[in-house]
Amino acid sequence: MAKFPDTLLPKALRKPAKPGENGNSNGASANGEEKSVVVEKLKEAPVDLVGWVDERTGATPFLTGMLLRKVPKGTNWFYTLGSATMFAFVVQALTGVFLAMYYTPSPVEAYASITNLTNDVFMGEFVRGLHKWGASVMIILIFLHMGRVFFFGAYKYPRELNWVIGVVLIVLTLVMGLTGYLLPFDQRSYWATIVAMNINGTGPIVGPYLADFLRAGAEFESTTLSRFYALHMLLVPGAIIAMIGAHLYLVVKLGTTAPPWLRADTKPKALRTEKVKSQNGGGS
Amino acid sequence: MNSQEKEEYLREYEVLKKKGKPFFPYAVAKDSIMFLVVVLVIAAMSIILGAEQGPKADPTTTTYTPRPEWYFFFVFELLRVIKPAELTPLATIGIPTICLVLLLLLPFYDRNAERDPRKRPVATSMGIMVIIAMALLTFLGAEAGPPTEITMEAAPQYEDGKVAVAGQGCLTCHKIGENGGTLGPELTHIGAELPAAGIRRTLLNPSGIMPPYTELPPEKLDAMVEYLASLR
Numbered sequence: 001m002a003k004f005p006d007t008l009l010p011k012a013l014r015k016p017a018k019p020g021e022n023g024n025s026n027g028a029s030a031n032g033e034e035k036s037v038v039v040e041k042l043k044e045a046p047v048d049l050v051g052w053v054d055e056r057t058g059a060t061p062f063l064t065g066m067l068l069r070k071v072p073k074g075t076n077w078f079y080t081l082g083s084a085t086m087f088a089f090v091v092q093a094l095t096g097v098f099l100a101m102y103y104t105p106s107p108v109e110a111y112a113s114i115t116n117l118t119n120d121v122f123m124g125e126f127v128r129g130l131h132k133w134g135a136s137v138m139i140i141l142i143f144l145h146m147g148r149v150f151f152f153g154a155y156k157y158p159r160e161l162n163w164v165i166g167v168v169l170i171v172l173t174l175v176m177g178l179t180g181y182l183l184p185f186d187q188r189s190y191w192a193t194i195v196a197m198n199i200n201g202t203g204p205i206v207g208p209y210l211a212d213f214l215r216a217g218a219e220f221e222s223t224t225l226s227r228f229y230a231l232h233m234l235l236v237p238g239a240i241i242a243m244i245g246a247h248l249y250l251v252v253k254l255g256t257t258a259p260p261w262l263r264a265d266t267k268p269k270a271l272r273t274e275k276v277k278s279q280n281g282g283g284s
Numbered sequence: 285m286n287s288q289e290k291e292e293y294l295r296e297y298e299v300l301k302k303k304g305k306p307f308f309p310y311a312v313a314k315d316s317i318m319f320l321v322v323v324l325v326i327a328a329m330s331i332i333l334g335a336e337q338g339p340k341a342d343p344t345t346t347t348y349t350p351r352p353e354w355y356f357f358f359v360f361e362l363l364r365v366i367k368p369a370e371l372t373p374l375a376t377i378g379i380p381t382i383c384l385v386l387l388l389l390l391p392f393y394d395r396n397a398e399r400d401p402r403k404r405p406v407a408t409s410m411g412i413m414v415i416i417a418m419a420l421l422t423f424l425g426a427e428a429g430p431p432t433e434i435t436m437e438a439a440p441q442y443e444d445g446k447v448a449v450a451g452q453g454c455l456t457c458h459k460i461g462e463n464g465g466t467l468g469p470e471l472t473h474i475g476a477e478l479p480a481a482g483i484r485r486t487l488l489n490p491s492g493i494m495p496p497y498t499e500l501p502p503e504k505l506d507a508m509v510e511y512l513a514s515l516r
Contacts (some may be wrong), residue, residue, distance in 0.1 A: 067308035075311065080318040087319045091326055111340045118337055125322050129330025137326050139355045150390075153399030157285050157293060160391035160400040167388045177353055186338030191350035199359075203377040220343070257303055260399035264299035 065252075069157070072258035079256060080153075081145040086244060088138035095131040095195075096233060105229035107222045110185040135177055142170055146159040154257040165243055167249075172240050179232040182225065194220060357425030358418055363464075364428060403460040414513055436461035436472070438511065445511025448504050450498065460515070468494060480513035 054060045071079075096187035102121055104113040117124040146166065149155055182193040197220070200212035216223040285293075305311075309491065352360050354488065359380060366375035394407060433508045438446040454460070459469035464470070487497045497505065 005468055021411075033335075037488070067312075068306045070301045070304040071307050071311045072297070073303040073305075074300075075304065077314065078309070080314050083315040083316045084322050087322045088326070091323060107341075108503075111337075114337055118335065125328055125335050129333065129335035130326055132335045133329035133333060134326045136354070137322065137329070141322070147411070148417070151401045151408065153401070153404065154392070155391045156397070156399060157290050158393075163391050164388055167384070171384070177355060184337065185341045187341055188338045188351065190341030190343070192352050196348045199363075199376040204372040204373065207373075207377060210462070247398055255297070257399075258297060258300040258304075260401065262297045264303075 003062055022109055028095070068097065069252065069255065070074065071256055074259040074262045076259065078148045081141060081148050082251075085138060085141040085145050088134055088141055089240065091134045091246070092131060093237065095127050096237075098127050100115075100233060103229075105183070105226045107185065107225050110183065110225060114184050135180065138173060142173055146170065150259050152257060157252070159254055159257070162247060165247050165250070169240065169243050169247065172243065175236050176232065176240070179228045179236065182228045183232065185225065193224075217272065221260060285395055285397045293397070354422065354426065358421035359420040361425035361428065364425075436515075439514065442507075442511040442514050443506035445509070445514075448508045449511055452500075452508070457494070468492075471512060471515060474516040475513045478513075480509050483512045484509045 088192065099117070102113060102117040102124070104110055114128075118128060119125075150161065178196060181196075182189045197211050197215055200214065201208050203210065212218060212225070213225065215221065216227045303391075359376070360377060362375045363372065366372065394406055396407065398404050449460070453466040454471070458464050458470055459470040478486070484505070487508065490496055497508075498509075
């Protein structure tokens with residue numbers, strides 16, 4: 001059976017040395033020895049638990065493969081933009097859950113429920129602010145991440161499919177921005193949504209149908225708000241989570257790219273020394 | 285990229301990867317710091333900028349100017365740049381869709397095996413140009429006056445009338461200069477087409493779906509008529 005490697009665990013959770021291995025097993029009284037056996041057993045419990053789960057899931061190869069995989073030399077801060085985007089999404093998801101607890105998706109009550117949330121609920125305005133500004137931060141980060149991938153040529157073989165998934169994620173993020181804009185149901189959101197729907201309606205062939213679908217009818221109606229609400233908190237986030245899963249799976253499977261200016265000599269003779277040119281010397 | 289280049293890349297990547305450090309804890313540490321930065325920035329924005337509620341949505345108002353969220357300003361600006369009504373679908377759907385398809389298919393038409401941005405002059409300069417174009421459109425979209433603003437200069441004696449016309453929401457349906465809707469006839473040169481008396485008559489007793497402006501104070505109505513008659 002594959003064992004979960006000790007090096008991954010914090011010191012406190014590591015299997016303590018067996019009594020006798022350190023040569024201090026004798027000398028303790030009978031009572032004390034009994035006690036230490038219990039303590040030893042307790043100390044081993046977390047390790048045993050990890051082993052128990054591992055025996056039933058076989059997660060160890062996956063976890064070690066993911067955590068201990070090598071990240072190429074020269075990986076710098078630009079490579080954190082993707083995970084930063086994901087963290088912004090996590091902030092949006094968590095704050096969104098709290099907002100949904102107080103929000104009423106009906107045209108009559110939506111505005112009042114937000115007034116209540118903003119003015120009366122403990123930390124309500126702060127959480128709403130997190131969600132509102134988190135959206136902008138996520139948009140900025142996702143475009144910066146795309147810029148990094150573009151200029152580093154990281155969309156090329158064998159990572160073409162991950163680029164496509166990433167573009168889908170950008171579109172889904174923009175759809176989140178569009179559908180979320182209506183929910184506060186103030187003048188700004190109402191009129192911007194009317195305009196967005198009209199723009200949608202000008203599209204060729206599918207345009208009018210898409211606009212009708214989003215509006216839940218030919219005109220802006222009471223059901224429009226609940227439709228946007230359902231899209232904003234069920235359909236689109238679900239799709240985003242699934243796409244992030246696929247994106248990360250491919251990142252782990254294919255590995256993150258090395259900075260494009262780093263070259264490795266792969267000629268058979270040089271392979272033994274595996275000499276990597278210096279960071280700046282890669283060009284010319 | 286042919287199969288030899290693919291093999292070459294995979295071999296080189298394998299070497300560079302072996303030279304690297306494990307994801308845990310090195311990359312995890314960097315990502316964790318980034319996580320803290322992201323959360324702190326969002327929290328600071330929430331505290332400093334707040335989340336104020338605007339006035340309640342009112343479908344009966346016609347004077348409200350819709351503004352999109354800032355990251356849609358570039359579409360907004362495209363709409364303003366592309367003027368003719370028959371080209372509007374091109375601005376709203378056409379160009380964004382074409383850009384999106386080009387973006388989606390990037391790895392399939394960029395077959396260059398080179399990855400270094402300094403050795404891909406076409407791709408790098410195209411990328412920089414797209415960034416500049418997006419930034420410019422976003423900036424112009426943000427700077428653009430709200431569509432209820434009349435951008436045409438008016439002589440000082442007509443300034444009151446101009447403010448009144450803008451305030452009454454005429455631009456929702458009528459175009460004056462750069463801004464305005466297309467539901468009603470364009471008013472940019474209305475003074476050349478209708479005498480002042482005719483304009484007054486239309487304001488008080490309009491045809492079609494236009495609301496009558498009989499409730500206005502007389503001096504405001506006079507100012508509006510004078511201003512509109514001055515548009516030639």
